[in-house]
Amino acid sequence: MDAQFQISTDEKVINPVCDFTQSWGVNCGLTTGDALRFSVALSELVTDIILFAFPDDSNQNFEIKFFHTFSHVEIVISELGEPFDPDRHTYDAQNALTEGNFDGAGFLLIKTFSDEFSFINKGKKGKEFRLVKNIEVHDIDKLLELSAEQRETKPDSEGDQESTIKLEEFTVSRIKPEDAEDISKLIYRTYGYSYNVEDLYLPKKVEESVLAKDKLGVIARKIDGEAIGYFAVIPKDNSRIAEVGEAVVSPKYRKNGVMSSMMEQLIEIAESKNLSMLFGEAVTVHPVSQKVNNKFGYKTAALQLASSVNVKYKGFDEDYSQPISMAMDFLPILPSHDKKPVYLPDKYSDIILATYDELGINVDPQKVTEYHLAETSDIDLKINYSSYSSLIIVENYGNDFISELSELVDGLEENSPETILLDLPLENSATPEQLHNISELNFIYSGLLPHYHYDADFLRVQKVYSDIDFNLIEIYSDFGKKIKTFVADEYNNNPERSQKS
Structure with a gap:
């Protein structure tokens, strides 16, 4: 979470909140225009809450939380004002023209200026509104829009080859901020632009996440310094476990034990950080990733149905006829002694x-x-x-x-x-x-x-x-x-x- 505010039901707070939202949106990666429109959507919602959720009391408060990821920004507003049914407040253009009735126009504006807008009735705990705006990364958008066939020509041709280079020696070490560019290049050279973690294509984003200790990772290099492998886990923010989220070995150096060596060092790092467990989500479209997890001792503990939609997986039919399900695999790191x-x-x-x-x-x-x-x-x-x-x-x-x-x-x-x-x-x-x-x-x-x-x-x-x-x-x-x-x-x-x- 980037920020959290308790806002009073005083109309004077609307402008400062919107000014913050616009600046925050730009800093998170929104264009100036998108940040402005998103702040207007928030302004409309905050105004509606102040005027209609608390019509007779100006001494109440409600909460606004700000979140962002690489791909989107999100604002969550929670309030304990008067109940209402959004289905009874839909905008009718004809009524607006003939009768001057603009009921629902505010919600229409909010939906127009947001990419996602949801309302959740929480009963005694009030109401929750969620606004989402997607971040456009223009310098890679055109590449990401290429068809799967175009994007995967290089990785497929390389991946189909047997390991042609035998390594006598390589090193594995903890990732540092200065490794960021090599990590991005390694991902590109192995997967083209088909890898699903988009921020790995942006060295600055990789560097920021390493500096912020958002991930624990290792990088494998030849003796001459060439990067040949990268493996990272992402610690959960509310528990002493971490998710195996990012892994790659350069195709021409596979079958040299690079992945095993990186996994061994990651486990040592996890132990040194007092993490109790590693886990990973393995797609069930094919068993390849599950086989890799099984090799390192992971055990399947859950099956999560319909986990993702509209996802393309390299080398497999793009027209998979249902949402992708995931096997959740766990690897205990620290032994449990007490029952x-x-x-x-x-x-x-x-x-x-x-x-x-x-x-x-x-x-x-x-x-x-x-x-x-x-x-x-x-x-x-x-x-x-x-x-x-x-x-x-x-x-x-x-x-x-x-x-x-x-x-x-x-x-x-x-x-x-x-x-x-x-x-x-x-x-x-x-x-x-x-x-x-x-x-x-x-x-x-x-x-x-x-x-x-x-x-x-x-x-x-x-x-x-x-x-x-x-x-x-x-x-x-x-x-x-x-x-x-x-x-x-x-x-x-x-x-x-x-x-x-």
């Missing part, structure tokens, strides 16, 4: 315990005798706009959990998601009964996420809106296939699937 108490829902107990055993993690399943709920639930929401998916993270249950979750799901469904993920804490004694209580929402199993949030274990369940053909989902490991079968059975027997068919 942690966990509270397992009966219907998932066997598969979760088998997953713990596969990972070599000792747990002590507890019988629930009683539990206490907080007054209000502690729930976090993350939205991935590019994949039309959302993640709901439950940190603590409150008396309002069922109504809170139901309202949140209803609000998200208005934006036509592909999938909604729900992470439930397994070290909370309320989880078994609360999962049972939300059975009508028709979430199904996804898997076990060890140490995933707040260094605690979570059960991930998923609500899937896409039609999934499990014959198209390839899983490499035997245990991963058991998870696939379990998920497929629950998906096919889900009441919502029966209604559709």
Whole structure:
């Protein structure tokens, strides 16, 4: 998060907030025009909140949060003002012309000046608005727009060759800011412009992330200094685990043990940083990445359906007929000595315990005798706009959990998601009964996420809106296939699937 403000319901705050938004947008990479339009959209929304959400009270506050990534900027506004139904405030051009009724014009302007605009009704916790503007990276846009065939001619021709150069010696060392340009060149020379992490093509972005310690990585070089491999993991911001996110070895130097050497050093770095686990998401369009993970000891612990859409994977049919699913693979780094108490829902107990055993993690399943709920639930929401998916993270249950979750799901469904993920804490004694209580929402199993949030274990369940053909989902490991079968059975027997068919 870049910034967070508590804003008073005083119209005098509108101009300063918009001035900040415009400057912030430009600094994040928006063009001057896009930053101006985005600030106008925010101005309209803030004005509507001040005038209509709190019509009789000017002594209230609401919250604005600012986020940015390489590809987009996002503003999240949360307020506890009067309820309203956006469907009853749609703009009608004819009414505006004949009757002077401009109701809904503000929302139309906001949608026009934003690339994504969503409204989520959170019940007793008020309303949430999310505005997103995509960042155009003009110096690589034309290259990224090339067809997959054009982009992949070079990598495919090189990748099909056997290793032609035998290395007697190479070095592997921690990445430094001055390695940034070599990393970008290595990615380009290996993948052309088909690699899915776009900021790796911009040396300045790579340098910034290394300086900010946003990633832990290593680079492999020949004795003459030529970069031949790069491997990095991205630490999670709320737990002592890291995601294997970026890996490349120059095609002509493959089969020299470069990847293995880099992985070994990354594990040593992870241990020195006191990280408990590494994890990676492996596509199920093909088993190649899963095979690599399996080679290094990763174990499949979850299957996440419909994780991404409109994604092209090098060397495979671009017309894949359904959203891409992901196998979530985990590699424990630090051994677990003490048995942690966990509270397992009966219907998932066997598969979760088998997953713990596969990972070599000792747990002590507890019988629930009683539990206490907080007054209000502690729930976090993350939205991935590019994949039309959302993640709901439950940190603590409150008396309002069922109504809170139901309202949140209803609000998200208005934006036509592909999938909604729900992470439930397994070290909370309320989880078994609360999962049972939300059975009508028709979430199904996804898997076990060890140490995933707040260094605690979570059960991930998923609500899937896409039609999934499990014959198209390839899983490499035997245990991963058991998870696939379990998920497929629950998906096919889900009441919502029966209604559709």
